[in-house]
Amino acid sequence: MAIELIVNGRAVQISVPGTAPLLDVLRNQLDLKGARYGCGLEQCGSCMVLLDGEPIYACSREVGTAAGGRITTIEGLGTAERPHPLQQAFLDEQAGQCGYCLSGIIMRAKALLDHNPSPTRDDIAGALDKNLCRCGAHPRILRAVEKAAAMLREGKGA
Amino acid sequence: MSDTLPLSIQNNRRMEKWIRFEPDRTVRLAVGKVELGQGNVTALAQIAADELDVDLTRISVLSGDTEAAPDEGQTTSSQSIEVSGRSVRLVSAELRARVLDRLARRLNCSPTELSIDDGVFRRGDASTGHDYWNFAASEDFTDEIAGTATPKSHEAYRYVGKPLPRRDLPAKVTGAAFIHDMVRPDMLHARMLRQPCRGARLAALDEAALRRGERGEFRIVRVGDLVAFVGSDETVVQRAASVAPLHAKWDNVAPITTEQQEAAWLVGQPSHDRVLGTEAPPATANVMSASYSRPYIAHASIAPSCALAEYRNGHLSVWSHTQGVYPLRAALANVLGLSQEAITVRHAHGAGCYGHNGADDVAVDAAVIASQIPDHCIRVQWRREEEFGFEPVGPAMHVSLRAALDDAGKPQEWTAEIWSATHVQRPSSGGNMLTHEALPTPPPDPRPTDPPEANGGGGTRNAFVLYDVPVKRVLHHLVLRAPVRTSALRGLGALPNVFAIECFVDELAERAGIDPVQYRLSMLSDIRARRLIENLAQRCDWGSRGGAGTGRGLGLGWARYKNRAAYAAVAAEVEVDQEVKLRRIWCAADAGLVINPDGARNQLEGGIVQAASMVLKEQVRMEGDGITSVDWDSYPILRFSEVPEIDTEIIHAPDLPTLGMGECTFGPTAAAIGNAVAHALGARIRDMPFTRERIEAALLR
Numbered sequence: 001m002a003i004e005l006i007v008n009g010r011a012v013q014i015s016v017p018g019t020a021p022l023l024d025v026l027r028n029q030l031d032l033k034g035a036r037y038g039c040g041l042e043q044c045g046s047c048m049v050l051l052d053g054e055p056i057y058a059c060s061r062e063v064g065t066a067a068g069g070r071i072t073t074i075e076g077l078g079t080a081e082r083p084h085p086l087q088q089a090f091l092d093e094q095a096g097q098c099g100y101c102l103s104g105i106i107m108r109a110k111a112l113l114d115h116n117p118s119p120t121r122d123d124i125a126g127a128l129d130k131n132l133c134r135c136g137a138h139p140r141i142l143r144a145v146e147k148a149a150a151m152l153r154e155g156k157g158a
Numbered sequence: 159m160s161d162t163l164p165l166s167i168q169n170n171r172r173m174e175k176w177i178r179f180e181p182d183r184t185v186r187l188a189v190g191k192v193e194l195g196q197g198n199v200t201a202l203a204q205i206a207a208d209e210l211d212v213d214l215t216r217i218s219v220l221s222g223d224t225e226a227a228p229d230e231g232q233t234t235s236s237q238s239i240e241v242s243g244r245s246v247r248l249v250s251a252e253l254r255a256r257v258l259d260r261l262a263r264r265l266n267c268s269p270t271e272l273s274i275d276d277g278v279f280r281r282g283d284a285s286t287g288h289d290y291w292n293f294a295a296s297e298d299f300t301d302e303i304a305g306t307a308t309p310k311s312h313e314a315y316r317y318v319g320k321p322l323p324r325r326d327l328p329a330k331v332t333g334a335a336f337i338h339d340m341v342r343p344d345m346l347h348a349r350m351l352r353q354p355c356r357g358a359r360l361a362a363l364d365e366a367a368l369r370r371g372e373r374g375e376f377r378i379v380r381v382g383d384l385v386a387f388v389g390s391d392e393t394v395v396q397r398a399a400s401v402a403p404l405h406a407k408w409d410n411v412a413p414i415t416t417e418q419q420e421a422a423w424l425v426g427q428p429s430h431d432r433v434l435g436t437e438a439p440p441a442t443a444n445v446m447s448a449s450y451s452r453p454y455i456a457h458a459s460i461a462p463s464c465a466l467a468e469y470r471n472g473h474l475s476v477w478s479h480t481q482g483v484y485p486l487r488a489a490l491a492n493v494l495g496l497s498q499e500a501i502t503v504r505h506a507h508g509a510g511c512y513g514h515n516g517a518d519d520v521a522v523d524a525a526v527i528a529s530q531i532p533d534h535c536i537r538v539q540w541r542r543e544e545e546f547g548f549e550p551v552g553p554a555m556h557v558s559l560r561a562a563l564d565d566a567g568k569p570q571e572w573t574a575e576i577w578s579a580t581h582v583q584r585p586s587s588g589g590n591m592l593t594h595e596a597l598p599t600p601p602p603d604p605r606p607t608d609p610p611e612a613n614g615g616g617g618t619r620n621a622f623v624l625y626d627v628p629v630k631r632v633l634h635h636l637v638l639r640a641p642v643r644t645s646a647l648r649g650l651g652a653l654p655n656v657f658a659i660e661c662f663v664d665e666l667a668e669r670a671g672i673d674p675v676q677y678r679l680s681m682l683s684d685i686r687a688r689r690l691i692e693n694l695a696q697r698c699d700w701g702s703r704g705g706a707g708t709g710r711g712l713g714l715g716w717a718r719y720k721n722r723a724a725y726a727a728v729a730a731e732v733e734v735d736q737e738v739k740l741r742r743i744w745c746a747a748d749a750g751l752v753i754n755p756d757g758a759r760n761q762l763e764g765g766i767v768q769a770a771s772m773v774l775k776e777q778v779r780m781e782g783d784g785i786t787s788v789d790w791d792s793y794p795i796l797r798f799s800e801v802p803e804i805d806t807e808i809i810h811a812p813d814l815p816t817l818g819m820g821e822c823t824f825g826p827t828a829a830a831i832g833n834a835v836a837h838a839l840g841a842r843i844r845d846m847p848f849t850r851e852r853i854e855a856a857l858l859r
Contacts, residue, residue: 016393017373020393021393024392024393024396027339027392028392028393031341032333033333033334033335033336033338033339034332034333034334036336036338036461037338037461037462037539038460038461038462038542039542039789039790040396040541040542041542041789041790043789043790043791044460044790046460046461074331074332074333075332075333077332078332079332079333080328080329080332083328083331083332087331087332090327090331091323091327091328091331094323094324094327094756094757094760096195096327096330096331097195097196097197097510097760097761097764098194098195098330098460098507098508098509098510099195099326099327099330099331099335100330100336100460100461100508100509100510101460101509102330102331103330103331103333106331122799124798125798125799125801126798126799128798129797129798129799130797131798132460132790132795132797133460133798134458134459134460134509134510134512134768134795135195135460135510135764135767135768136763136764136765136766136767136768136771136796136801137760137763137764137767138767138796138798138801139763139767139801139803139804140760140763141798142798
């Protein structure tokens with residue numbers, strides 16, 4: 001039975017068992033590689049995407065339970081040529097080392113800024129506390145989210 | 159002359175191996191060091207652009223490819239800029255000089271009359287009508303590298319010294335960027351069932367139970383005790399592998415006790431023993447001693463390892479996030495019984511590895527499966543519990559320090575006694591590939607060795623104190639058998655050794671009744687080190703540091719990595735209640751000529767955060783079959799709300815040679831936190847990690 005999703009604004013139908021992890025569907029059926037496998041345990045946040053605007057762990061989310069929902073992945077924010085202010089701020093601050101955790105972190109930050117356009121440093125750290133970064137790029141990442149918040153408040157970009 | 163050339167050039171003397179001018183007016187720089195998240199590839203491009211006088215945008219970098227890039231061994235030990243960077247500079251300068259010479263002869267002028275503007279040659283104000291690309295077919299591009307050209311002086315640099323953005327980051331914040339994201343024709347997904355330990359035998363695998371309830375198709379590839387689940391649907395093979403351990407029975411599993419997970423267990427184990435430094439018997443009068451330890455540590459890469467391999471027409475192609483494509487190719491040839499010419503290994507981006515993790519092993523997994531299923535691309539993705547459970551871990555270390563003191567409380571003799579298993583078990587240094595041990599003809603027991611001191615040492619890395627102590631010795635006990643496989647983790651022995659040294663120095667200062675900064679400076683003649691400590695003391699307002707035991711502490715530590723690479727000093731301010739809270743960290747570093755200051759800062763700060771995480775939280779847990787800390791709950795790392803503000807200053811020293819700095823803050827950070835916590839508590843914790851139990855125990859002493 002086909003499952004319908006709206007992914008990055010586009011309606012899609014996929015034929016997979018409803019128990020398949022959303023992460024596998026995004027990566028293998030829809031070729032959206034930005035959400036990344038890190039643990040499969042809802043512990044690291046590398047797989048984070050938005051479902052109806054809320055951050056979720058795609059690794060353990062059964063796709064059937066997201067049927068009809070609006071999914072946003074990092075590919076839905078912007079491209080290298082036309083980055084979203086969050087992506088631009090991460091590039092401006094060179095906020096990352098290996099970069100594997102970044103798409104999940106950016107999606108969590110997107111959800112934060114959608115709800116709270118003027119977060120404090122503590123608000124940002126609190127929101128990102130369930131996302132792990134092993135390289136130690138945390139101070140840069142916090143600065144990047146602050147910068148993106150300012151860019152968005154000033155109306156630069158999406 | 160050649161013995162003074164960097165190893166990278168000695169091993170790759172043909173110019174064309176490094177630099178090619180392509181018909182589309184780009185320049186292809188090929189290097190053997192690979193991007194692991196350190197930004198080294200961007201920095202190497204900066205160096206080449208400056209020496210060649212071409213715009214940076216023209217330079218594309220091919221890194222890590224056994225078909226097309228030079229063999230520069232492993233990307234380890236903070237050598238990418240120090241060694242590969244020096245090589246790229248020499249090679250580029252030589253090519254520039256050769257081509258200018260050729261043109262000068264043709265124009266019958268002196269090379270000094272010629273200049274280069276974005277690859278186009280000019281004579282005075284006029285174009286010569288020539289550029290590098292005209293000469294791309296000349297022998298200047300194929301002849302052996304002499305290594306005698308004189309590079310530019312740093313004043314002439316246009317890109318070197320500038321904080322230019324990383325080339326690889328845009329892809330990483332927008333979508334597909336990693337080996338995990340590669341899709342190849344005829345690709346099959348595979349997951350592994352792992353042998354619990356070397357020598358374990360698979361007694362039974364209940365395939366019927368495994369397939370029950372699984373709706374999708376997959377096949378089971380079994381070679382000896384190596385088992386893989388292979389199919390076109392990743393979800394299906396992932397599920398099969400995740401339940402497989404429940405349906406597998408293993409014989410000959412050597413059980414591990416929890417006692418073995420502690421560094422203290424190492425003392426007294428069979429070991430290979432050496433004395434370094436003075437042979438004279440140690441002094442016995444006025445001796446002070448203390449012991450420090452670090453447990454086993456995981457690399458804990460955020461991405462479980464992944465590799466792709468395909469075997470077509472007798473040729474094996476492998477994509478890997480390995481630290482060294484050539485050493486991996488040699489290991490693959492050994493395991494599979496193929497010639498190296500029949501194998502190509504190409505680097506693809508992975509998550510940060512911080513040393514020898516599962517990257518190489520998963521590549522061998524993929525290659526063995528590919529040899530069983532030719533004409534398909536086999537993509538193996540390790541599971542989270544597999545990465546934590548089976549990657550080689552950083553060895554535990556127990557370090558005992560003894561100082562014989564003079565009447566003023568200054569050390570006249572310093573002895574470090576170190577117990578540690580090997581710090582390097584890469585296949586190129588006597589280690590075994592995990593996969594190989596499960597095959598029908600496993601390799602012999604690994605031969606425990608440690609890197610020689612000439613390469614910075616392993617357990618002995620940074621073990622010799624850098625203070626002005628007349629007599630120094632190191633007693634090294636290389637423990638022959640650890641409960642689990644150990645190998646290189648960022649800094650090797652530097653973190654535990656610098657932690658021990660710099661904590662002990664604070665203890666000696668306290669005993670002498672001298673301020674720790676003054677005490678250090680009173681026995682330190684290295685000017686660069688003194689400058690860092692003085693810089694740091696001023697910035698962290700050391701002068702207003704109060705008494706101990708208030709719950710708030712300030713401490714510092716410094717080292718020169720490997721006693722010959724970059725210098726770093728770190729100060730930490732902490733608050734200790736039931737747990738340690740990092741309030742603020744300051745860092746001063748001297749790495750000579752810095753190629754990309756923002757990349758350098760990123761490495762310094764990343765090292766600080768990672769070392770802080772290790773000191774405060776990390777320990778690999780073991781019991782029974784093996785490692786039990788196999789997820790992020792049982793192996794916690796520092797989180798966003800726990801990371802303090804970090805204030806970093808890089809000392810400007812462009813006249814001095816570049817020093818590798820990717821690991822230099824590791825030891826100093828551990829020491830600074832150790833000393834700050836001791837200052838806050840008025841009691842010292844000498845064993846990592848600084849858990850709530852250890853804080854309570856220290857206060858009760």
